[in-house]
Amino acid sequence: MIATLQCTVIDCLDPSTLGAFYHGILGGDLDTADPSWVDLRTPDGTRIAFQQVPVHRPPRWPDPEHPQQVHLDFEVPTRADVERAHEEVLALGATFLHDSGGKRSGFRVFADPAGHPFCLCYGQSAEPAVAG
Known part of the structure; x- marks a missing residue:
């Protein structure tokens, strides 16, 4: 190391x-x-x-002319938890961008107030959340 x-x-x-x-x-x-x-x-x-x-220069996910630069993934245990978290991050000032649509696992993509994408991930997904 x-x-x-x-x-x-x-x-x-x-x-x-x-x-x-x-x-x-x-x-x-x-x-x-x-x-x-x-x-x-x-x-x-x-x-x-x-x-x-x-x-x-804020990113504009998924526009490659304004790349995401970095994104953070936040884990929530279940899809039901992501429903609650969805409303809470919107109340904080996030903008909803995309839902992967998974029933037991998946992710939702949001933009923070400065335009950086971040994901609320739920369940045990075999694939990492990709916001771009």
């Missing part, structure tokens, strides 16, 4: 808003002391940082 992952950094126009969005999904501690760099430490110790980029 060469290193361990310190954090995932997501570019955006407004780090405080995007940090609050993911805090609503994951919980944890949100550090907004520096409005150009916001840190989220989740209850399991994962760290996601949000970095201000004044000329941010």
Whole structure:
């Protein structure tokens, strides 16, 4: 092993808003002391940082002219749980993009407020969620 992952950094126009969005999904501690760099430490110790980029070009999934750059997958146990989670992420400011349609396993693709795609994954899928 060469290193361990310190954090995932997501570019955006407004780090405080995007940090609050993911805090609503994951919980944890949100550090907004520096409005150009916001840190989220989740209850399991994962760290996601949000970095201000004044000329941010949001992805437009699945448009290859505006590639997704990065996406996060969030696990929920069942399709019934994804129904609840779907409504909750919309209330936080997500935009619904796609449903894989699986009955026992699958994923739904959303865009966060800065346009980055993310997936709510459910069940035991043999294939990883692919948002692009």
